[in-house]
Amino acid sequence: xxxxxFSQLWPKLAKPRCTTFRFARKDKDWQxxxxxxxxxxxxxxxxxxxxxxxxxxxxxxxxxxxEVRDIGQPSMGGAPSEWKGITVTTEKEAQADGFTCRKxxxxxxxxxxxxxxxxxxxxxxxxxxxxxxxxxxxxxxPHIQQDWAMLLTWDRYMNKPALGSMRx
Numbered sequence: 001x002x003x004x005x006f007s008q009l010w011p012k013l014a015k016p017r018c019t020t021f022r023f024a025r026k027d028k029d030w031q032x033x034x035x036x037x038x039x040x041x042x043x044x045x046x047x048x049x050x051x052x053x054x055x056x057x058x059x060x061x062x063x064x065x066x067e068v069r070d071i072g073q074p075s076m077g078g079a080p081s082e083w084k085g086i087t088v089t090t091e092k093e094a095q096a097d098g099f100t101c102r103k104x105x106x107x108x109x110x111x112x113x114x115x116x117x118x119x120x121x122x123x124x125x126x127x128x129x130x131x132x133x134x135x136x137x138x139x140x141x142p143h144i145q146q147d148w149a150m151l152l153t154w155d156r157y158m159n160k161p162a163l164g165s166m167r168x
């Protein structure tokens with residue numbers, strides 16, 4: 001089972017379905033119907049924690065552009081709705097992904113991956129449907145358990161078995 005990692009405990013992760021934007025993987029791209037192990041900070045020894053399991057229920061290509069100049073065109077204000085036959089990420093999608101606006105999302109991804117990759121290839125908009133949220137399991141660091149439980153709401157946390165998972 002492949003892992004899908006998040007660098008923040010985004011509020012969207014507490015919803016039964018959420019979206020995330022990812023570049024295509026070089027080994028094997030994400031597939032609809034694939035079950036993934038969702039992690040928090042997969043590359044951090046201190047914070048690495050398993051959050052649960054999710055299924056990829058949709059995958060749509062999206063360009064992440066902020067302005068027309070991002071694609072080497074003279075700026076006319078704003079981004080087009082489509083480029084090279086692929087839809088451009090909207091303000092609403094950026095906000096649903098946890099950003100205040102598309103510009104903030106663009107700057108965050110640009111800092112992580114670079115402008116060349118943003119202009120060179122579209123991202124995948126993946127829709128995840130949780131099959132299990134994991135709480136109080138050995139695969140979680142104690143300080144992450146607390147933050148994850150708070151995000152999932154106190155009611156869900158209190159109605160959880162001592163060890164194991166919460167099926168949806």
